[in-house]
Amino acid sequence: MLTSPKFWLLVVIGGGLGGYFYYDHTTKLKASELAVQEVTSRLASQRSFIAQKKAFLHQRRDTMEKNQVLLKAKGILDKRLEKINADLAQNTDSFKMAVENARSSAAGKELGDFTLTNGKLVRSAKIRKVDESGISLIYADGVGTVTVDLLPENLKEKYDLGANALIPKLIAAVTAFKTSPPEAALKPKSTTSDTTLPETAKAQAPATPSVTTTAPAPAAGASFDAGCLIIIKTDHGSGSGFIAQVNGKTYVYTNAHVICGTPKSFTSKIESIKTASGRNIPIPYEIELSNTYDPNSSNGLEDVARFPVTLKEGETSYALVDTNFSIAVNQRVTAYGNSLGGDAVTSLEGAVLGLGSDRIEISCQIVPGNSGGPVVLTDTKQVLGISTYLDSGKSDIWTRGTVFENVRRFAVRPDKVTKWRKMQYTSLMSSLAELKAFHRDTLTLAAACYLDPKPNRGGFDIPSRPRGDYIIRQVIVDGSRFTLGAAISNGIAKVNQRLGFSKGTMAITQVVPVFAEFFASVAQTSSSQISMLSNADRAPYMKQFIPELLEIRKTVHANFLNEGATRYR
Amino acid sequence: MFNMNYPCIFTALAGILLASCDKNEPMSKEQAALEAQFIQGNEEMGNLDAELAQGTNTTDLNLLEQQHVEWVKYNAAIEQALAGLSKKCTQGDDLLKKVHSKLDAYKALNAQ
Numbered sequence: 001m002l003t004s005p006k007f008w009l010l011v012v013i014g015g016g017l018g019g020y021f022y023y024d025h026t027t028k029l030k031a032s033e034l035a036v037q038e039v040t041s042r043l044a045s046q047r048s049f050i051a052q053k054k055a056f057l058h059q060r061r062d063t064m065e066k067n068q069v070l071l072k073a074k075g076i077l078d079k080r081l082e083k084i085n086a087d088l089a090q091n092t093d094s095f096k097m098a099v100e101n102a103r104s105s106a107a108g109k110e111l112g113d114f115t116l117t118n119g120k121l122v123r124s125a126k127i128r129k130v131d132e133s134g135i136s137l138i139y140a141d142g143v144g145t146v147t148v149d150l151l152p153e154n155l156k157e158k159y160d161l162g163a164n165a166l167i168p169k170l171i172a173a174v175t176a177f178k179t180s181p182p183e184a185a186l187k188p189k190s191t192t193s194d195t196t197l198p199e200t201a202k203a204q205a206p207a208t209p210s211v212t213t214t215a216p217a218p219a220a221g222a223s224f225d226a227g228c229l230i231i232i233k234t235d236h237g238s239g240s241g242f243i244a245q246v247n248g249k250t251y252v253y254t255n256a257h258v259i260c261g262t263p264k265s266f267t268s269k270i271e272s273i274k275t276a277s278g279r280n281i282p283i284p285y286e287i288e289l290s291n292t293y294d295p296n297s298s299n300g301l302e303d304v305a306r307f308p309v310t311l312k313e314g315e316t317s318y319a320l321v322d323t324n325f326s327i328a329v330n331q332r333v334t335a336y337g338n339s340l341g342g343d344a345v346t347s348l349e350g351a352v353l354g355l356g357s358d359r360i361e362i363s364c365q366i367v368p369g370n371s372g373g374p375v376v377l378t379d380t381k382q383v384l385g386i387s388t389y390l391d392s393g394k395s396d397i398w399t400r401g402t403v404f405e406n407v408r409r410f411a412v413r414p415d416k417v418t419k420w421r422k423m424q425y426t427s428l429m430s431s432l433a434e435l436k437a438f439h440r441d442t443l444t445l446a447a448a449c450y451l452d453p454k455p456n457r458g459g460f461d462i463p464s465r466p467r468g469d470y471i472i473r474q475v476i477v478d479g480s481r482f483t484l485g486a487a488i489s490n491g492i493a494k495v496n497q498r499l500g501f502s503k504g505t506m507a508i509t510q511v512v513p514v515f516a517e518f519f520a521s522v523a524q525t526s527s528s529q530i531s532m533l534s535n536a537d538r539a540p541y542m543k544q545f546i547p548e549l550l551e552i553r554k555t556v557h558a559n560f561l562n563e564g565a566t567r568y569r
Numbered sequence: 570m571f572n573m574n575y576p577c578i579f580t581a582l583a584g585i586l587l588a589s590c591d592k593n594e595p596m597s598k599e600q601a602a603l604e605a606q607f608i609q610g611n612e613e614m615g616n617l618d619a620e621l622a623q624g625t626n627t628t629d630l631n632l633l634e635q636q637h638v639e640w641v642k643y644n645a646a647i648e649q650a651l652a653g654l655s656k657k658c659t660q661g662d663d664l665l666k667k668v669h670s671k672l673d674a675y676k677a678l679n680a681q
Contacts (some may be wrong), residue, residue: 014580025593032596039603046610053617056630056637063640068646077654091668098672100677114589156676166671179666182653 038072070314075278079225086204088174092167093251099160099167103130106159111137116150130159143357224376226276227315229264229345230254231338232372233271237263238341240373241273243309244383244414247279250282251306253373253414255388256289256541259305260428263545266428266436276345287428291419293540299410301358302540304417318374321413323383327355335364335411337373346370349378359412366409375411385411401473421539431538432527433546437482438477438533442553444479445526448488449470453515453568457506459496487525491518512569517566526557 012452020376068150084550111125123140130136136157148162156162230241230252240259244251261267273281283309292301311317321327331352348362362375366531391408399405423431450472452461464473476492479485489556497519530553533546619627 011580014578018580028593029596032579032593032600036596036600036603037599039607043603043607045609045615050610050613050617053614053630054619056633057617057620060633060637060640063644065635066639067644067647070644070651072652074647074651077651077658080658082656083660084665087665088661088668091665091672095668095672095675098676098679102675162674166675170668170671173664174668177657181649182657323579327625429599533668 001214020215027450049534065251070359072278073561074203075226076400078277085178086126088177092170092174095170096167099332101449104132104137114155116146117152118150120150121148128296130161130314132161134161135159176330183418188383193356224314224334224345224347226345227279228317229276229336229373230273230281231271231274231276231343231345232258233341234259234261234267235269235271236265236267238343238369238439239371240345240369242318242336242372242374243275243311243315244374246320249553250309250311250317251288252284252309252382253304253306253374253386256303256305257370257388259287260289260541262431263548266545268436270425270431279315284308284425285420286421286424288420289428289541290417291421291539292417293543298544299359299412301412301417302544303388304386304412304414305541306420308506318350318376318381318383321380323415325382325384325415327352327360329353329355332376332378332539333364333384335362335366335370335373335375337366337370337387338370339367340370345373351386358416359388360412360485362387362409364409364525366390367412382410383414386414419440423539433540435542435549438529438549438553440479441482441484441526441529442549442556443470444475444482444485444488445522445553445560446556447475448522449556451492451563453511454499456502456504457499457508457511458502459499460492462492484522484525484529487522491522492517508569515568516564519561519568523561523564526553526560529558530554 025131026049041221045332052520107129109127111127113121113123114125115121122137124139125139128136128138132148134145135151136145137143148156151161156164160166160507179246230244232239232241237258239254241254241258242250244253252568259267259270265350270283273283275281287305287307290301290304291462294300294306327518329352333352335348335350336345337348339348348366348370350361350362353363354361360375362385366373368392370387371389373387376382376388377384387409388411391410393404393406393408394398395405406568449465450463450465450467453459454461462473462476466472476485476488480489482522483532497516498514499506530550533548536546538546570601621633622628
């Protein structure tokens with residue numbers, strides 16, 4: 001058999017088959033092994049990254065918690081220091097009063113015989129009057145004044161006179177205590193070698209750390225009272241404010257856009273108003289919006305709002321500069337505010353770069369979140385402006401290489417507001433809600449322009465196709481919460497109910513009046529909304545939103561009517 | 570003839586047997602399990618990123634670490650300010666005590 005060629009041929013074929021199967025198997029196995037190795041390695045790197053992120057998060061949480069604890073401790077110490085200062089002032093006053101009483105009640109007091117420091121004997125002395133210069137006496141030899149330098153120590157001590165008088169020393173000590181900055185007794189615990197934090201900044205919060213490279217640098221050291229700086233949070237973002245006293249009344253000042261939102265995003269709720277020292281200020285019952293408006297000047301005085309606030313004992317407030325205050329270019333100013341909504345008030349130093357009738361351009365590195373914060377004269381601490389808006393600059397052949405390529409920063413002058421419009425908070429919010437609803441209705445009307453008649457004309461077909469960044473059906477369904485949206489949704493349902501019974505194609509004469517009725521009814525609701533909004537009387541800040549809202553609505557309204565007139569006939 | 574086919578059949582069968590001891594299947598299962606873990610890891614990473622991005626608008630760890638360094642410095646500055654404030658409060662308390670005692674002594678002197 002072994003010599004049979006057939007046998008060997010079969011051995012070769014068998015071997016070949018076995019070899020092929022083995023080769024195929026090992027190749028697949030290797031590929032799987034490689035794939036597993038690759039996933040394992042990806043997984044390992046992912047796990048390491050997750051561990052890294054977790055460790056960082058943990059560390060950051062610790063740091064933030066520590067920050068909260070430190071800020072709280074600082075708040076407590078600040079209050080304690082305030083109390084000490086108040087107690088010192090009170091005790092100084094008590095001391096002054098005690099001395100005054102001693103001096104005023106001295107008249108008529110018998111001193112008997114006593115010897116002056118020059119050795120002269122004064123006999124049967126009686127006090128007439130005591131003042132800073134000495135004691136006026138009636139004595140055996142007549143009437144006269146004994147100057148302080150001649151008085152014996154016991155009398156000087158009793159009436160607090162002379163070089164060792166306590167009151168002047170006390171006043172000097174208290175003043176020195178009040179004006180001396182707190183000494184830093186410890187070295188920074190940071191292990192970094194950074195020494196750029198200025199000495200004066202160590203006593204207060206530096207700028208909120210930011211992740212953007214263009215973020216403001218830490219504060220350069222202008223001190224501020226956290227009790228009169230405000231952080232405002234609404235459902236559309238965060239902003240700033242400050243407490244100022246005007247004509248004997250105390251207000252929180254801010255920007256109208258912080259409270260009301262912007263044309264793109266209206267506010268519907270103020271969530272919280274807090275001082276930077278942590279005091280909660282109740283949501284005001286009444287808000288005043290500036291009623292001063294120049295239609296040729298955008299971002300102007302109309303963007304100022306204020307509401308009354310009651311100061312608690314020991315709390316301070318800013319004063320506004322006088323309307324006729326003469327501002328100079330390059331005058332040093334400091335902007336305070338809740339930069340980037342970091343919930344920490346930053347102090348940003350700079351100068352006045354430009355002057356306008358109702359605003360100033362500043363170099364302080366204000367960013368979103370600073371809106372509503374004060375721009376304070378560095379030397380007198382009076383409020384010169386309210387950080388209001390940024391201009392992104394312009395890059396063209398005229399500005400290339402100039403400062404006007406960069407972001408420009410502006411503050412409006414609150415002292416220039418001449419008229420205010422009082423609004424209850426609830427009415428302000430309902431006005432904003434109305435604008436928001438009008439805008440939402442416009443979107444629903446725009447979606448309704450894309451309704452299709454069903455192929456058998458048995459009603460409307462609501463398309464599910466996307467239109468721009470929304471889906472038509474979704475917008476019509478969601479929009480039914482608003483007035484016009486509800487009119488559209490109900491109208492569609494009504495038309496579909498009336499025409500939906502048909503199985504075959506309906507006659508045009510039957511469907512046209514039903515469709516026409518729908519278009520007429522929706523158009524009427526839309527027209528009355530347009531007319532109501534056109535005639536609405538509002539504060540300038542909100543009024544300026546209206547033209548744009550109306551313009552969009554009118555275009556959409558015309559499209560809607562056009563659809564009704566052409567597509568359904 | 571039949572006998573002569575045996576080696577061929579055995580060899581082929583051995584090959585098929587070897588191939589049928591399929592290690593591929595467990596490997597594929599392992600790979601799928603690892604992939605599932607990877608997807609889970611991605612979800613976890615997404616959650617972590619969301620937490621990281623809170624209030625910062627970035628998930629870039631380098632930028633966040635830079636920011637963290639600033640917070641650490643800020644805390645160090647507050648600690649330093651606290652130490653200064655604490656010292657000043659102690660000084661204030663001492664001064665207040667002195668004023669109190671002087672005032673009391675003065676009142677006592679004038680009460681005589």
